[in-house]
Amino acid sequence: MSDFRYKFAEHRSTLLAAVVFVVMFCIYAGNHEAGFSANVVQTAANKGVLLALLAVAQTFVVLTAGIDLSVGTVFILTNCLASWIVVGSPAMTALGIVGVLAAGLVCGAINGAIVIFGRLQPIVTTIATGAVFFGIALLLRPDPGGDVNSDLADALTGQLWGGIPASLVVLLGVMLVIWLPFRRSMLGRSVYAVGSSEVAAYMSGVPTQRAKFVAYMLSGLFAAMGGLMLTFFTYSGEASSTNASTYTLNSIAAVVLGGVSLFGGTGSAVGAIFGALIFRTINDLLFVFDLDPLWQPLFLGVVLLVAVCLGSVRLLQIRNRLDFFG
Numbered sequence: 460m461s462d463f464r465y466k467f468a469e470h471r472s473t474l475l476a477a478v479v480f481v482v483m484f485c486i487y488a489g490n491h492e493a494g495f496s497a498n499v500v501q502t503a504a505n506k507g508v509l510l511a512l513l514a515v516a517q518t519f520v521v522l523t524a525g526i527d528l529s530v531g532t533v534f535i536l537t538n539c540l541a542s543w544i545v546v547g548s549p550a551m552t553a554l555g556i557v558g559v560l561a562a563g564l565v566c567g568a569i570n571g572a573i574v575i576f577g578r579l580q581p582i583v584t585t586i587a588t589g590a591v592f593f594g595i596a597l598l599l600r601p602d603p604g605g606d607v608n609s610d611l612a613d614a615l616t617g618q619l620w621g622g623i624p625a626s627l628v629v630l631l632g633v634m635l636v637i638w639l640p641f642r643r644s645m646l647g648r649s650v651y652a653v654g655s656s657e658v659a660a661y662m663s664g665v666p667t668q669r670a671k672f673v674a675y676m677l678s679g680l681f682a683a684m685g686g687l688m689l690t691f692f693t694y695s696g697e698a699s700s701t702n703a704s705t706y707t708l709n710s711i712a713a714v715v716l717g718g719v720s721l722f723g724g725t726g727s728a729v730g731a732i733f734g735a736l737i738f739r740t741i742n743d744l745l746f747v748f749d750l751d752p753l754w755q756p757l758f759l760g761v762v763l764l765v766a767v768c769l770g771s772v773r774l775l776q777i778r779n780r781l782d783f784f785g
Contacts, residue, residue: 472718473730480733483740490747497622504624505616505692507739509685511630513706514713514731515638516681519674521714524654524723525574525581527675529589530682531707533566535698536596537686542605542696545687552608560683566592567679571672589703596698603697605690612691626688630732633684638728641677650674654723712763713738 484503488495513530520527537559544555566588573584619625641647649670652660661667685706690696711721717734719726741762745755 470727472725473727473733476717476730476733476737480736480740483737483744487740487743487747490744497618500622501618501624501626503739503743504627507736508624508626508630509689509692510706510709510713510739511732511735512633512681512685512688513710514717514735515634515728516678516685517710517714518717518719518726518728518731519650519678519681520581521719521721522650522654522723522726523671523674524657525671526711526721527570527585527678528582528707529566529570529585529592530678530710531703531705532589532592532596533563533679533682534686534689534706535703536566536592536599537563537683538689538693539596539600539605539686539696539698541687541690542607543599545607545611545690547608549608552611556687559687560680563679563681563683563686564676565679566682567676568672570679571675574675575668575671589707593698593700593703600696600698603695605694605696607690607694609694612694615688615691629688633681634728634732637677637680642727646670646673651724654720654725656724709738710735712759715763 487503488499491499513534516530516533517527540562541555541559544558545552546555570581570585570588573579573588574581577584615625615629617625619628646666646669649660649665649667650673652663652665653667653670657667660670713735714726714731715721715734716737717726717730717732719731719734738759741759742755745758750758
């Protein structure tokens with residue numbers, strides 16, 4: 460197989476997700492009453508970036524063949540925390556941002572430590588820790604409220620020169636600084652190896668425990684970034700169990716739509732971002748075409764089910780071949 464064909468096969472799901480998103484967004488913008496305007500793009504970008512950050516957070520854990528059901532509660536916890544401490548002078552604001560991101564890292568480290576050293580299933584672990592994280596969020600914000608540095612919030616959620624959404628630039632910068640080096644590092648390759656076969660990776664000398672621990676920490680970090688951006692969008696914090704559950708489930712849907720295998724070891728965070736944008740655009744299309752709200756959850760569920768089934772076909776084929784030759 461040539462290098463080009465190998466690269467294409469490796470990134471095929473990401474490219475497909477990107478093409479699907481572009482087509483869907485063009486249909487959405489073409490049927491929107493405001494057309495393809497800067498305001499329409501900015502609104503769609505701001506909504507999409509929140510889910511994209513949660514999808515990337517979910518991707519790190521899914522690549523290890525796990526699922527993190529606490530990303531939504533970490534998202535809400537850091538939103539509530541940010542509404543307390545990301546205020547004041549530029550120095551205090553910067554310190555508050557560091558504190559919010561550190562809180563996300565700690566949440567991820569707790570999840571990773573319990574999964575690795577407690578040897579519990581990721582789903583069970585993150586359900587339990589998610590309940591604890593949400594309880595802390597309620598302690599911080601029993602009632603919606605708070606504040607945030609408005610100048611910074613306006614800068615990160617507004618438009619740059621040419622009408623480019625600032626939130627998309629933030630997302631791109633984060634991916635270039637964190638995901639790209641991680642993907643090319645030995646640790647990043649170890650995460651993929653763990654997801655493909657943890658036993659084989661361990662027998663090959665791969666630092667499986669370290670890889671899983673870092674994956675959970677990065678998951679918490681990206682969930683905290685999402686919580687921080689939510690605070691910048693809303694200028695407040697709210698301990699909403701509905702938002703926590705919705706964003707958790709939607710992050711899994713975005714991962715699947717982006718071509719990341721729920722069985723681990725396959726996919727990319729870039730694909731998950733396009734999956735998140737696809738999922739958000741589906742919601743926008745349902746609004747534009749005025750589909751009855753009672754039918755919208757059913758339609759979204761069917762889309763997710765089809766995506767999961769399509770993502771499983773290749774794996775089932777490989778297993779059948781192994782059984783055939785085994």
